Amino acid sequence: MDNPQAPMTADEEARMIAALGQVFDLARHGDTAALAALIARGMPPNLRNEKGDTLVMLAAYHGQADALRMLLEAGASPDIRNAMGQTPIAGAAYKGFKEIIEILLAHGTDVEGASPDGRTALMTAAMFQRTEIVELLKAHGADPDARDSRGMTAADAAAFMAGRHGGGR
Numbered sequence: 001m002d003n004p005q006a007p008m009t010a011d012e013e014a015r016m017i018a019a020l021g022q023v024f025d026l027a028r029h030g031d032t033a034a035l036a037a038l039i040a041r042g043m044p045p046n047l048r049n050e051k052g053d054t055l056v057m058l059a060a061y062h063g064q065a066d067a068l069r070m071l072l073e074a075g076a077s078p079d080i081r082n083a084m085g086q087t088p089i090a091g092a093a094y095k096g097f098k099e100i101i102e103i104l105l106a107h108g109t110d111v112e113g114a115s116p117d118g119r120t121a122l123m124t125a126a127m128f129q130r131t132e133i134v135e136l137l138k139a140h141g142a143d144p145d146a147r148d149s150r151g152m153t154a155a156d157a158a159a160f161m162a163g164r165h166g167g168g169r
Contacts, residue, residue, distance in 0.1 A: 020047075023055075028059075029062070030062070032067045035070060045074045048080070054076065054082075055076060056072065056076045056088050057080070057088045060097070063100060068103050068104075072107040087110075090113070090115060090120070090121045092104065093121040093125040094124050096128065098136060101121070111140045112142060117150075120143075120146055122146070123148060126157050128161070134154065
C-alpha cells in the first residue's frame with residue numbers, strides 16, 4: 001500500500017517540533033483562548049510532549065487555572081502521567097497550588113494516583129509542609145497511611161523533611 005503522504009524532511013520535522021513546542025508553551029503560560037481554538041480545530045486535548053507531559057500537566061504545574069479548567073472541560077484526562085510517572089495532582093501539590101488541586105478533584109482525578117516509587121500527592125504535600133493541601137487531599141479521601149516504596153507515609157515524609165531543614169532539631 002502506498003503512503004499518500006511523503007515522509008517529512010529534517011527541516012519540516014524541525015519546524016513541526018518547534019510549532020508543537022509553542023503549543024505546550026500556551027499551556028505553561030495559560031493562553032486559554034489559543035488552546036481552546038486549537039482544540040476546536042481538532043488538536044487532541046491529551047497531546048503529549050517529548051517528556052510525556054500533557055497540556056493538563058503543564059497547565060497544572062504552572063498554576064494556570066483557567067487553561068486547566070478549559071482543557072478538562074474539553075475532555076482532557078486529569079490523570080495522565082508523564083514519562084517519569086508523575087501526575088498533575090502531585091505536581092500541583094509540589095508547587096502548592098490549592099486551586100489547581102481543587103479543579104483536578106472536581107474533574108475526577110485519582111487522589112491516590114502514585115508515582116512509580118509509590119509517592120502520592122498527599123505525601124508530596126506533607127513533605128513540603130503544605131498543610132492546607134494535606135487537609136484538602138485527606139478530605140477527598142487521600143489515605144494518610146499509604147506507604148511509598150521506602151515504606152514512608154505522608155507523616156514520615158513530613159518529619160524527614162523537617163529534620164533535613166532543621167525543623168526537628
